[in-house]
Amino acid sequence: MAVDYSNIKVIGFDADDTLWVNETYFREAEEEVGKLLSHYETPNKIDQELFKMEIKNLPTYGYGVKGFILSMIELAIELSNGTVSNTVLSKMLDIGKEMINKPIELLDGVPQVLKTLTKDYRLIVATKGDLLDQERKLEKSGLIDYFHHIEVLSEKQEVNYTKLLKHLDIKPAEFLMIGNSLKSDILPLINIGARAIHVPFHTTWEHEKVTKNDTNGLNFETVKSITEITSILG
Amino acid sequence: MAVDYSNIKVIGFDADDTLWVNETYFREAEEEVGKLLSHYETPNKIDQELFKMEIKNLPTYGYGVKGFILSMIELAIELSNGTVSNTVLSKMLDIGKEMINKPIELLDGVPQVLKTLTKDYRLIVATKGDLLDQERKLEKSGLIDYFHHIEVLSEKQEVNYTKLLKHLDIKPAEFLMIGNSLKSDILPLINIGARAIHVPFHTTWEHEKVTKNDTNGLNFETVKSITEITSILG
Numbered sequence: 001m002a003v004d005y006s007n008i009k010v011i012g013f014d015a016d017d018t019l020w021v022n023e024t025y026f027r028e029a030e031e032e033v034g035k036l037l038s039h040y041e042t043p044n045k046i047d048q049e050l051f052k053m054e055i056k057n058l059p060t061y062g063y064g065v066k067g068f069i070l071s072m073i074e075l076a077i078e079l080s081n082g083t084v085s086n087t088v089l090s091k092m093l094d095i096g097k098e099m100i101n102k103p104i105e106l107l108d109g110v111p112q113v114l115k116t117l118t119k120d121y122r123l124i125v126a127t128k129g130d131l132l133d134q135e136r137k138l139e140k141s142g143l144i145d146y147f148h149h150i151e152v153l154s155e156k157q158e159v160n161y162t163k164l165l166k167h168l169d170i171k172p173a174e175f176l177m178i179g180n181s182l183k184s185d186i187l188p189l190i191n192i193g194a195r196a197i198h199v200p201f202h203t204t205w206e207h208e209k210v211t212k213n214d215t216n217g218l219n220f221e222t223v224k225s226i227t228e229i230t231s232i233l234g
Numbered sequence: 235m236a237v238d239y240s241n242i243k244v245i246g247f248d249a250d251d252t253l254w255v256n257e258t259y260f261r262e263a264e265e266e267v268g269k270l271l272s273h274y275e276t277p278n279k280i281d282q283e284l285f286k287m288e289i290k291n292l293p294t295y296g297y298g299v300k301g302f303i304l305s306m307i308e309l310a311i312e313l314s315n316g317t318v319s320n321t322v323l324s325k326m327l328d329i330g331k332e333m334i335n336k337p338i339e340l341l342d343g344v345p346q347v348l349k350t351l352t353k354d355y356r357l358i359v360a361t362k363g364d365l366l367d368q369e370r371k372l373e374k375s376g377l378i379d380y381f382h383h384i385e386v387l388s389e390k391q392e393v394n395y396t397k398l399l400k401h402l403d404i405k406p407a408e409f410l411m412i413g414n415s416l417k418s419d420i421l422p423l424i425n426i427g428a429r430a431i432h433v434p435f436h437t438t439w440e441h442e443k444v445t446k447n448d449t450n451g452l453n454f455e456t457v458k459s460i461t462e463i464t465s466i467l468g
Contacts, residue, residue, distance in 0.1 A: 060331055060334050060335065061300060061334075061366075062364070062365070062366035062367075063366075066295060066300040066304060067300060069304060070300060070303060070327065070330070073307065073323070073327065074324075074327055077320045077323065077324055077327075082319075082320035082324070083320065084320060085316075086311045086314070086316035086318060089307070089323065090311055090316070093304065093307065093308055096304070097294055100295075101294065130296070130364070131296070131364075131365050131386050131387075131388050132295075132296030132297075132388040133296075135388045136388075148401075149397070149400075149401045152386065154365050154369045154370075163383070166383075167383050
């Protein structure tokens, strides 16, 4: 079934791993943690336990680097039975600060696509995570002038997108979301009658994964590169 | 000079210490940290050093509890010359989680004022800090239905408010901000031609303090209680 994009007024872009690299840095940080705690557990076990800790703390800390580091510290204390050194914990704080201050690595073709689309649509950034982090990344990215504004959502579920549309004062069929996460950027939009285009990134956080069944029968397109979007929209 | 409120369309409310108690909890947490680190320094010195650490980390962490706890941990490691125990650090993580999960204590008269104002104005929450924290507090407060939406600003400076007005698509004279911080909720608004009413809270974070000179000649009103706002607006 062909998707009807003819009513689109506003296009929302996910930021992390859609406009620029992000998940890669979390994977690298997890690898460093594995090394820092290698005294206590195997890298595989540490990975699993860190994921569990993050999910346990998600309702309290939400998304973003700061909660990630707090979970990392809590895990280090737990796995070491309260014996982990201040040196290791200091390094964890440093890993967090480095992550926050990483330069922005844009994904291929992003500025060109935005430059074209901004002529015909109102573009916004719709992202999860920490407001300050995301604003800073947008500033550093050089992309800020293409966007009307940035919307940071605490979660990307149907209810959050419904609020967003109310706030933008548009109907679902007038909104197109573009992002790399099926769970966060695609499924909830299709479910509320909006449009969504999936641009996969090579790495997906465990928490963002969905099964093939979840997408069965849902009417959305997947592209290999964000550069394909302009021709899809005509 | 009488302030002209006749064009107001949107009223922005600061949240922490304007709608509900917040700063008090940070002061209590600082007191607990003082006790936890009393082995290394006097409470007064710890207070000063924690403030310095927070300000040093503000560009990286921004506002909110998570950055506060990360700064607290960094300080503990530093003040103890890398010898602070895992038990103390665990307690700091607990203090943070407790702060995030505190029940909401509304300030006097808040629901009544919002109930009255929401009939004639579009009300929004305009707050600094962590989006998830602020959304959660708003949910818990029972006030959410009075507000059109929540705007979380990474900073509350003139540029951030100018962006907000652009986003709301209104002129400065159509916006009234209500809050407890002269620095964040009042001065930048007056400077961009918007309206602002100051409702002081008994405790002000050092970082939010301004000198008498900063407010000289600026045209805004101060009220003792938020309940006075309805009669001011007529």
